[in-house]
Amino acid sequence: MPLRPALAAVLLAVGATAAPAEQPVEQVIDREIDAALAAAAVEPAPPADDAALVRRLTLDLVGRIPTLPEVERYVGSSDPGKRAELVDRLMAAPGYARHQATQFEALLNPDGRRGGGVRDYLVGAVADNRGWDRVFRDLLLPDHADPPVKGAADFLRPRLADPDKLTTDVSVAFFGVNVSCAQCHDHPHVKDWTQAHFYGLKAFLSRTYEAGGAVAERGAGVVKYKPTKGPERTARMMFLAGGPLDDPSARELTKDEEKAEKAAAEEAKKTKTAPPRPAVSARAKLVEVALRDGNADFLARAIVNRLWHQFFGLGLVTPLDQMHAENPPSHPELLTWLAKDVAAHGYDLKRLVRGIVLSKAYSRASRYATEAAPDPKLFAVARLKPLTPMQLATSLKVAGTDPAEWEKGKGDFEKRVEQAEGAARGFAALLAQPADNFQVGVGEALLFSNGERVTKEFLTDGGGSLVARAAAKDPAEAVGLLVRVAYGRPPTADETRALAEYVAKRSDRKVEAYRQVLWALVTGPEFRFTH
């Protein structure tokens, strides 16, 4: 494999402080995935071609299709290290932080509600490559006085009215475990999860409340629950693994303490600061316990599985919120290794992402030669991933733009990309966030087919637009340009013929004809999915 020497050099630089025996992430991924393929006697799909790979990497890393000049540079380069170079360029771009923040925002707010300041916090955290353990700590123990972390409080704040939901959301987002089943009864299938676990987790979180817009916490408190049998019980703080903790603060506040707390909250409101954290903070205890050796596996395995899902379209464990003993991973050793590796490297997610996208497993073609596709859990063929609302809307902006525009004004490229994203945001809000088993609804098809916004915001024909540029060319060349901009590849002979014929029949309305061709391209599945 020609990439090796260049890769090794980069990895040496990255891994300078690590143990000498350590292996590059991508090599371990391929070793494990290939071993499972061999065991199943399944032949993987061939590698994706350059055009498909630059598109996939750009969508996955910075959340948009590549511009035509980006595609041409990549496909035209004979540098054996070009893939690693592209990956590093994209991951260093500000667009990486914005895109990854959008992904994390969806992880934290799966029901799509706006996360307030969480997004700004996440953009900063990804740009600084803050370890995931730090992000977890910032979100659960937001520091109102620290400006870069301030927005993190908006993860907890909207959830404080409903401690049950807060408990479930925290365990799903950070530990890959949905304990809500155990709210009403011991989990029917998972012996490890009992009501004591749900309420034990809740005991860490239920003392948190909102005071004057800030996240505040009581120094004591009791969570009671009714088991399916027997009398009411008092929950003891308990993480998902290990037994209950000793907690002298599991008591009701005294009258005096209540008074003091009210006063502190009033004072905080007046001074617009957060009330001081109590001497015994249950939430801080959760963070501490969750990051202890052994327990930290939950956090590490969950984020590895999330990122694997993001890039492969399918988790090593699926569903993402059912990471428990009764639901083993498709590649147990790989998940364990990746989780250990990420923890050993300070929860450096860039290291993990870089390893994933440099693996052979990630870069396979999405088409399989035989009728029957192999089991998706073998990762023998790249999976189609529906674009997220922001990926789709930003990509539409890129597709509607004359590619020459991107080359104008050296140094302005990133600014233009950011503007395109900004302009795409409104339209993105009309689209559905894909979840597992996502299906495109008729609402989307009607919006694209008949909505004025698609034409007015994306398929424009003014200066700087792709439609205007195409209309100035001869038809065969023009349709070729449209296909290359939209799909990042040259048209097939059949496509050129069909599209040129389509335009020729509409010579009295040339501009409109090109707009329609571009519409047909961007509403097609080749545009709708990362492939």
Next chain:
Amino acid sequence: MSTFCGAADHAVSRRAFLGAAAAGAAVAADMTGLDILGSPALAGELKKGQKRVILLWLAGGASQLETWDPKPGASTGGPFAAIPTDVPGLHISELMPEMAKRMKTTCVIRGLNTKNGDHGAAAKIMMRGRRDEAGLRYPDLGAVVAREMGRADSPVPDYVTFYTQTEGRGMAPGDAGFLGARYAPMELTTSPTPENIRRPAGLSDDDHLARADLRDLLGKDFARGRSSDALASQGEAYGRVRGLMASDSLFDISKEPQKVRDRYGPTQFGRQCLQARRLVEAGVPFVRVARAWWDSHGQNFETHQEMVPDLDRVMAALIDDLGDRGLRDDVLVLTLAEFGRTPAINASLGRDHFASAWSMTMTGCGAKGGAVYGKTDAKGNTVTHEEVNAANLFATIYAALGINPHKNYYVGSRPVPLVDPGAEPVAAVLS
């Protein structure tokens, strides 16, 4: 593996089933211009028993005392009398003389105790049959019916909701929950036709069609060697666009004879119920017509004096019309709200929110006409016999439609039954 009574398996068998239906129906790619209502083939197919629902959503909470459960003479009874109906022994409010002649078609559930008197939360409960839980957004009745009764290739929408008034609209949105965008409702608020259903200005019909053909052509090669449910769903969604555009005419009641329009009357509620009838007749599985705002904390009697007769007349017209068209066995008409109203009359001569003893009705389909289920005390404060909660009610509605209420959906590996475990249908109101 025990934890995976496979969501995937269910999805696959469903898709196979839908695929077979699609092949059988051989729906032409272009439905524009086809009069769905006039097509005997389609009408015949629907007659075979696809069940459909029209939900009359009395937003804000209509008073059971001024409609289905009057208490004339009681201190809580208010000024209106009760009148006899065509069902011996059954009396309803004098504000409903038309329905009084038609109670043989309808069953009344008088013992609803749904426990929640907050508009937003109660609307959710009465649209879903259960309380939402942390981490799980349940689909509402419309989305479930859309999924159970809709067809992948259907030329008509699966779920349409009319809600024109602004009061309470945001509190009772149609919501497909975990079923996702595929079953999300087509919502009509101020416009009488759905969004994006008409061809954009400046694009000829020929170009609209040709453009879509071009899209299909470009996608065909892409699909070779790639199989994915999501990919297939995109093709299905675009495949339905022209049919849905043709269903534009379903929303146009000027296509109805004047006689029929007169029957439904001149009110907006009447016009929308006529639209709803056109829609279900063409095969739309679920239509909600919301009528707001019944929230009569003050002047309850004036409010009901104005609004109940409209409900009475329109509901009667709808039932007659469905009967005339031979649809009564296939279309279930429901009246439902987030709650009823307090028997106690407050100082502003209003009635407040009340979820402990209120009423709803079911007409047609598998609902037993003339049945009355549940009894409230002399003042209407409590249910004394045959109490029904939200879960029982939804089990009953699903049973009336021939849907097994204990059927599971799968959210990841977790089985989620259509209604809360243990809730059984009320057999006494099912025929």
